Amino acid sequence: MTGPGGTLRVAVVADIHGNSAALDAVLADIATTGADLTVNLGDCLSGPLDATGTAERLLGLGLPTVAGNHDRALIDRPPEAMGSWERPVIGCLTPPVLAWLHSLPATLAVEGLFLCHGTPVSDTEPWLDRPGPDGLLALAPLDAIDAPAAGVAGAVLLSGHTHIARAVRLSDGRLAVNPGSVGCPAWADRRGRVPVRAETGAPDARYALLERRGGRWQAALRAVPYDARPMVALARAAAEADWDSALTTGRVPA
Numbered sequence: 001m002t003g004p005g006g007t008l009r010v011a012v013v014a015d016i017h018g019n020s021a022a023l024d025a026v027l028a029d030i031a032t033t034g035a036d037l038t039v040n041l042g043d044c045l046s047g048p049l050d051a052t053g054t055a056e057r058l059l060g061l062g063l064p065t066v067a068g069n070h071d072r073a074l075i076d077r078p079p080e081a082m083g084s085w086e087r088p089v090i091g092c093l094t095p096p097v098l099a100w101l102h103s104l105p106a107t108l109a110v111e112g113l114f115l116c117h118g119t120p121v122s123d124t125e126p127w128l129d130r131p132g133p134d135g136l137l138a139l140a141p142l143d144a145i146d147a148p149a150a151g152v153a154g155a156v157l158l159s160g161h162t163h164i165a166r167a168v169r170l171s172d173g174r175l176a177v178n179p180g181s182v183g184c185p186a187w188a189d190r191r192g193r194v195p196v197r198a199e200t201g202a203p204d205a206r207y208a209l210l211e212r213r214g215g216r217w218q219a220a221l222r223a224v225p226y227d228a229r230p231m232v233a234l235a236r237a238a239a240e241a242d243w244d245s246a247l248t249t250g251r252v253p254a
């Protein structure tokens with residue numbers, strides 16, 4: 001680790017969602033960057049893919065990690081009240097995995113960076129994006145992005161949840177970064193009249209590499225291609241059409 005004025009590289013992962021193949025690809029890519037540390041913004045296991053393999057990797061890595069709404073949903077309700085992304089994961093909730101999930105804080109400060117899943121006060125609110133009239137997530141107005149940052153300390157404000165990678169400059173000059181999703185490049189919430197959708201348009205695994213040079217932070221948003229076929233097979237075995245489409249195209253059916 002270097003002093004405040006020295007170079008520091010921090011890799012940021014989020015929204016792995018049980019995609020161990022994407023996680024392996026991102027970790028291999030991070031290893032080529034000389035990153036000093038890696039932090040994780042949550043939503044680690046939920047989904048129809050490889051929660052057990054993902055949990056094994058993450059418990060072994062011990063990354064600074066905040067809880068996502070889908071991490072919380074695995075421990076704050078009985079199995080019968082869990083959603084379709086949590087139900088496939090129930091079988092991997094061994095005592096060590098449960099203890100790890102219970103240990104995850106809602107927010108963290110690491111090396112002067114602020115970490116949360118959604119916003120500083122919510123793991124379900126999107127920060128940098130809003131659904132447009134067609135339901136697709138799009139860049140939020142600047143005042144809506146500025147507001148949650150008021151009073152929050154941190155040279156860079158990190159959030160996940162939407163699965164859309166962005167580096168946004170706040171009015172006060174700070175960066176707000178969403179690294180995108182390691183394991184789930186598109187999703188649809190079909191509960192409302194107009195489904196809310198997020199689409200990256202590519203099946204690649206996303207993460208961000210932050211670098212502090214001379215006291216200033218810059219962000220690189222990276223998209224890593226990987227062999228998703230084992231994960232696609234799991235999505236198909238679970239009859240999850242949105243996941244199948246997301247993992248092969250980065251889009252979901254309208």
Ligand SMILES: [Fe+2]
Pocket residue numbers: 015017043068070161162163
């Ligand atoms: Fe997520």
